Amino acid sequence: MENKLNVPTMASLFAEGKQPEVLFWVGCAGSFDDRAKKITKAFVKLLHKAGVSFAVLGTEESCTGDPAKRAGNEFLFQMQAMTNIEVMNGYEIKKVVTACPHCFNTIKNEYPSLGGTYEVLHHTQFLKALVDEGRITLEGGTYKGKRITYHDPCYLGRANDVFEAPRELISKLDAELVEMKNCRKKGLCCGAGGAQMFKEPEKGDKDVNIERTEQALETQPEIIAAACPFCNTMMTDGVKNKEKEASIAVMDIAELLANVEDL
Amino acid sequence: MSYLPNIIFAIALVLGIGFFAKNVKKLRRNILLGKDAEVSDNKPQRWRNMARIALGQSKMVVRPVAGLMHIIVYVGFVIINIEVLEIVIDGLLGTHRIFAPLGSVYDFLIGSFEVLAFLVIVAVVVFWIRRNVMRLQRFLKPEMEGWPKKDGNLILYIELVLMFLFLTMNAADFKLQQLGAAGYEQAGAFPISSFIAPLFDGMSISTIILIERSAWWLHILGILAFLNYLYYSKHLHILLAFPNTYYGKLVPQGQMSNVAAVTNEVKLMLDPAADPFATGAENAEEPEKFGASDVQDLNWVQLLNAYTCTECGRCTSECPANQTGKLLSPRKIMMDTRDRLEEVGKNIDANKGVFVPDGKQLLDDYITREELWACTTCNACVEACPVSIDPLSIITEMRRYLVMEQSAAPTDLNNMMGNLENNGAPWPFNQMDRLNWAQES
Secondary structure, three states: OOOOOOOOEHHHHHHOOOOOOEEEEOHHHHHHOHHHHHHHHHHHHHHHHOOOOEEEOHHHOOOOOHHHHHHOOHHHHHHHHHHHHHHHHHOOOOEEEEOOHHHHHHHHHHOHHHOOOOEEEEHHHHHHHHHHOOOOOOOOOOOOOOEEEEOOOOOOOOOOOOOHHHHHHHHHOOOEEEOOOOOHHHOOOOOOOOOHHHOOOOOOOOOHHHHHHHHHHHOOOOEEEEOOHHHHHHHHHHHHHOOOOOOOEEEEHHHHHHHHOOO | OOOHHHHHHHHHHHHHHHHHHHHHHHHHHHHOOOEOOOOOOOHHHHHHHHHHHHHOOOOHHHOHHHHHHHHHHHHHHHHHHHHHHHHHHHHHHOOOOOOHHHOHHHHHHHHHHHHHHHHHHHHHHHHHHHHHOOOOHHHOOHHHOOHHHHHHHHHHHHHHHHHHHHHHHHHHHHHHHHHOOOOOOOOOOOOOHHHOHHHHOOOOHHHHHHHHHHHHHHHHHHHHHHHHHHHHOHHHHHHHHHHHHHOOOOOOOOOOOOOHHHHHHHHHHHOOOOOOOOOOOOOOOOOOOOOOOOHHHOEHHHHHHHHHOOOOOHHHHHOHHHHOOOOOOHHHHHHHHHHHHHHHHHHHHHOOOOOOOOOOOOEOOOEOHHHHHOOOOOOHHHHHOOOOOOHHHHHHHHHHHHHHHOOOOOHHHHHHHHHHHHHOOOOOOOHHHOOHHHHOO
């Protein structure tokens, strides 16, 4: 049994009259999905390692409303958004970091006009800054020379032009970054966006995640790096479908960094 | 009697431009059937986008072969149109090559027009081969059957004919200049048509004049006809690409608009001071319809998008749903929107300026629910469009109608939304368990 993580909540810090440097927005997948919870924990360990003062909302956090909005339910989205904004504004939050590109996009772009304006960072951007500042050192050659291909999450890449932070982190691992034929602005969706995660796909010849996994496999990677819990699920399913799970791991960038740091 | 050609020319010009102007008016009216759009912000950025994307063709070259060929045809048509200015002046005044006194500048101009005309012919032939011999997949999708396919080829044929007429006219002129025919003074350089001129060897001067005049007339009448073809064709993009890129989305692609009417409602719902028994005012207006089921529910920029689409299919070929065999094709979304808008426009024309409900709408009669629910909102189509069209915004607007007006979401999504309402998460987990991960090893 590992040590329990120390995860301060905004409520507890607020009671002590403290304000953390940043709010870690965990998101629904990061809170409830077994695979994504590992990413959440890896990121928390990195935050501790770097000595970042952070807090989570814990039970006061609620879905950003992204899947409702993309499904067409603007009412439900705005109900979620305004409730969350009220909570965040109540804690006078200035800076938010999240490991989910959907939460990132929604809070960064769609909350301001509803009264919630914060500096919002994706965890790859935040980690990149920690590495640049020397707060995380990335010593140890766990991934030295390994072939890693990076899957651009639509809502991080194309939607918000964050292409380089995750790639720079991978290159700092001394790994060999290999690009898929569709990458950066032309990245192919994993199939989960637009609330597809929560429904059966419409009928067609193939599932989108299989198509994307095939592109990833063409690069003959040892690791498929993702930066989104939903992409992670879709790519993991794709790799299993191709019966490659013994030789190819699907991992979040935060997990790669945490492993290097032996956390 | 000697003024007859001038008069015929003036009449042709007035008819050609007048008919076109009439269609432009109709086009404008149809586009303005859409709702208001907030696009008056950040003018400098909008001008820059237009300069870079439309004028500078920056997104065309993402696909280098098609991009380069397109730039040739585009530059060719823009520059060769300087020649049209001379033709129009000559036609009205009865002069011949009125810019000839420009001397070496004129030689340079005519010479470059000819080289461009030749390059346009090459590019058009390549385009035709791509569509009809290589049969590139994106030109063969189901929505391209029938008129769209014919339209695409027809444009290529017209361009080809216009370029040949231009070169024939120059070749005959060059020959007449060599023969010293009256009224054909030495003017211009003919790097391409000088290779055509030998075809006229042995013909009498009057025959060559007949050829020159016929080519001249057919060329300008052809241009006027082509101008009027635009409204009925996907080729409208040569004009609308400019306003369309100007009015294109400026915020991050991932940002979806927030519906203001909903904001007011939600604020009221969350306001603890709101009177729960309040009833609406007696004469309150009927609440606005949420989302879009027909073209009038879309905003005018989305309708402008529809007329701007030139059916190149780059959106569809990048669409993950389409690539995996789903029914959705972003290009079809745009083509359907235009077709329905045209139908609504014709309805208004036929009914003295008022739209009479025809029992049809964009949803179901044109765009099916299966298409709408196949979208992953990944923005690949938006990124791919070389002229800043946003098919995704139409898809999400129609989803809004299905969900908020019709409660017609797929069952899985209704379950997800039910969970979200009850637990604050798309899965059936209790919000109070949200921090349990911190306690798990």
